[in-house]
Every structure is written in structure tokens, then in C-alpha cells.
Amino acid sequence: MNKPAALPRASVLITGAAQVLTCAADAPDLVGCIPGGEVALAGDTVLAVGSPHELRQRVALDGARVVPAHGGIVLPGFVDSHTHLVFAGSRVAEYSGRLRGESAAALAARGVPSGIRGTARLVREAGRRQLEDEARERLAHMLACGTTTVEAKSGYGLSTAQEIRILEVQAALAASQPVRVVSTLLAAHEFPEGVPREEYLREIVEDIIPVVARQRLAVFNDVYCDEGYYTVTESRRVLEAGLQHGLKAKIHTDAYSHIGGAALAAELRVVSADHLNHASDRDLAALRDAGVTGVVMPALDFAVAHPKPTPARRMLDLGLAVALATDMCPGCWLEAMSFVIQLACRHYAFRPEEALRAATLGGARALDLHERIGSLEPGKQADIAIFDLPSYEDLAYRFGRARARTVLRAGEVVHEGAAP
Ligand SMILES: [Zn+2]
The missing domain is CATH 3.20.20.140 (Metal-dependent hydrolases)
Known part of the structure; x- marks a missing residue:
């Protein structure tokens, strides 16, 4: 039996993040911080979020397009x-x-x-x-x-x-x-x-x-x-x-x-x-x-x-x-x-x-849209922002650095900033 073939297949893998912030409704720390985490997408939807090890247990990543986070933070748009x-x-x-x-x-x-x-x-x-x-x-x-x-x-x-x-x-x-x-x-x-x-x-x-x-x-x-x-x-x-x-x-x-x-x-x-x-x-x-x-x-x-x-x-x-x-x-x-x-x-x-x-x-x-957007959870729309910051606390700390490196809307890259 070919085990990986039975797993749902990801079309996009966001990898290389310092932190993934799911902001899931039930996150005890409120932001669902996963150091070194990854996000897998299937089309316009979030397929899985977790550590690289967890992700490989749950989804097939071969052939997935890689969106690099370059050591930044990955969060819901x-x-x-x-x-x-x-x-x-x-x-x-x-x-x-x-x-x-x-x-x-x-x-x-x-x-x-x-x-x-x-x-x-x-x-x-x-x-x-x-x-x-x-x-x-x-x-x-x-x-x-x-x-x-x-x-x-x-x-x-x-x-x-x-x-x-x-x-x-x-x-x-x-x-x-x-x-x-x-x-x-x-x-x-x-x-x-x-x-x-x-x-x-x-x-x-x-x-x-x-x-x-x-x-x-x-x-x-x-x-x-x-x-x-x-x-x-x-x-x-x-x-x-x-x-x-x-x-x-x-x-x-x-x-x-x-x-x-x-x-x-x-x-x-x-x-x-x-x-x-x-x-x-x-x-x-x-x-x-x-x-x-x-x-x-x-x-x-x-x-x-x-x-x-x-x-x-x-x-x-x-x-x-x-x-x-x-x-x-x-x-x-x-x-x-x-x-x-x-x-x-x-x-x-x-x-x-x-x-x-x-x-x-x-x-x-x-906006009464919390069932579809606002957090990175399986089944939700893949609206995602990646910032060149080492932690989510830096969002509060580094004034005036407002632009994201990469933004995805419904699984598509719709903004890419120049590398610093
Ligand atoms: Zn107003």
C-alpha cells in the first residue's frame, strides 16, 4: 500500500517561517504560535498547519509549489x-x-x-x-x-x-x-x-x-x-x-x-x-x-x-x-x-x-465572516500575509515597517515585495 498517495495533496507549501500564527479561535495563547511552522494549501483553501513533521504525516507535499517565508512570520491576512x-x-x-x-x-x-x-x-x-x-x-x-x-x-x-x-x-x-x-x-x-x-x-x-x-x-x-x-x-x-x-x-x-x-x-x-x-x-x-x-x-x-x-x-x-x-x-x-x-x-x-x-x-x-476567514485553519480561505519580522511581537514593536513581503488571497500570491 502506498501510504502517501492516500493523503490529501497540497498545491502550495509555505515554509521557512520563524513563526506561523494561526489565530485559531481555540488557541490558548490567542495567536496559535507555531515556531518553525508550515502551512499547506489546496487551491484557495488551507489544508493543514503545523510543524514540518506534523505536516508530512497529514498531507502529500510532492509537487507542491513552495512559497518561502524567508525567516519571517506567516499570519492570516x-x-x-x-x-x-x-x-x-x-x-x-x-x-x-x-x-x-x-x-x-x-x-x-x-x-x-x-x-x-x-x-x-x-x-x-x-x-x-x-x-x-x-x-x-x-x-x-x-x-x-x-x-x-x-x-x-x-x-x-x-x-x-x-x-x-x-x-x-x-x-x-x-x-x-x-x-x-x-x-x-x-x-x-x-x-x-x-x-x-x-x-x-x-x-x-x-x-x-x-x-x-x-x-x-x-x-x-x-x-x-x-x-x-x-x-x-x-x-x-x-x-x-x-x-x-x-x-x-x-x-x-x-x-x-x-x-x-x-x-x-x-x-x-x-x-x-x-x-x-x-x-x-x-x-x-x-x-x-x-x-x-x-x-x-x-x-x-x-x-x-x-x-x-x-x-x-x-x-x-x-x-x-x-x-x-x-x-x-x-x-x-x-x-x-x-x-x-x-x-x-x-x-x-x-x-x-x-x-x-x-x-x-x-x-x-x-464582518460575520469568521467561519471563512481571519485564521489559518483547515477548510478556511487561504488569505495569508508574510512579514519580514522575526516574531509577531515585532509587529507591535517596529514602528513604520508596514509592508508585507508576500500576500496570498484565496491561495494566489497577489503581492510580493522586494527583498530587503
Ligand atoms: Zn466610520
């Missing part, structure tokens, strides 16, 4: 679960004006595009080609930095036609780019200028949500529930309308006030509640009990010098599932998840293990 990917231009004039001490009124008097409405104006003036080209360039950077799944929200449209245009750009990118793009409708990001509140709310509920659901342009429906944005009652109306049309719920809440958004999130059992700077322990416990994932974005707090940083350590201590995300947007221009990990560890007291897990499996949970 990052899952960036909160971005505003598609927008036009930038708000560097607003950011630098604020760094120079200019007030919002002074910036407005100079005609500097500011805030969500400022970007919405730039989006309205931009052609579809421009929107797509600019977002594609950001996506390419994200991929080169090891991110294989990006959630992207609309929200700079603020009208039926513009919101749909943004979601169509996201669909075009999802179809043409190697990064997986997961679309979220965020028509309720802000209220458009010059339109009565109730009129726009009715447009969201009666026009935008039904059309987006019918055309399958989004998986999620999101709302900005905070003082100065959508009230709890309005947010409930928006999210319930989405749920009725089959759009899963997400919420931006408690970023700048404490108006009850977290309680609403727990009651509606949204997939993720994002920001949560002002959430109380009671809110966090309710979210935990409702199975909600809390999305923490340390770079946004950094970009706005937030006076009340997210209570992310409390979230972890209370047992809430946590995801780390970039919040890539014109107010927080960040493509690299490694910087998020660095901020989370230094400013939010994450352990490196907690940060890496939150940037992979946690992100997948925030």
Missing part, C-alpha cells in the same frame, strides 16, 4: 473591518489647518473642505473614474500592508443617486481587485445640507435601503448614532428598515457623546458597534451578552486627538469580542493595520497577542 474607502481628494488642508491652530470657523471662512459634508461635496464633483482610481490606489497600499479583506462604507453621497454611485464603485473594485471588499451602506452618515431631516430619513428608509438591498450592493447597513448626527430613535428606524430588507446592522456610536446608541446596538444585536469612546461598563457588558463585536480604531482617536480614548482595555477585560480597524477615511488616512496594532498596544494596553487576534479573527467576526 488582516481583516480591516471599518473603512470609508471611496471618497474624492483629501482633507489635508483641514488637517494641516488644525495642526496650525485654525478653528472650524476659520477653515470654513477660507473655503477649506471640512468634515463629512466637505468630502460629500468633493464626491459630488468627482467623476466615477476618479472615485474608482483613487480608491484602487488605497486598496493597493492596504494589500501591500497585509490586508486581504476590507470593509468599505458609502456615506459621502447623502442622496440616493450618490450613495448608489459609491456602492457601485465598491462593487467594481470588489470584482477587479485582489482584496476582498465587503460593502456597507452608510447613507445615515450625516444629514445633507438644505434637505429637511425628515425628508432625508424617509429617502433612506423608503428609497435607498430598498434599492441597495434589491441590487445587492451592500451586506451591511450602518448609522452614525451620536449627538449632532442621528438620534437613537432615528438610528433605530434606519437599522430596522435595513434588517427588514435583509441588510445586517452595524452602528457608529458613542464616539463623541453618550445618547444610548450602545444600548440600541445590544437590543438589535447588531453585528458590530464601532467607536464606543463614551460607552459605560454596563453598555459594554450588554454588548458582550448580545454577541456584538466592538470595533476599536486607535488611529481615529490619534488623528482627532480624541479627549476620551476608546475604553478598549475594559472591553477586553469584560470579555467583549474586539476588532481592530484603521477607519481609513479623509479624517484618518491610514492604510496599514500594523500601525493600528502598535497604537493599540502602546495606548490601549493590548497585549501583542490580543492586538494580532483583534486585527485578524476579530475583524472577521465584525
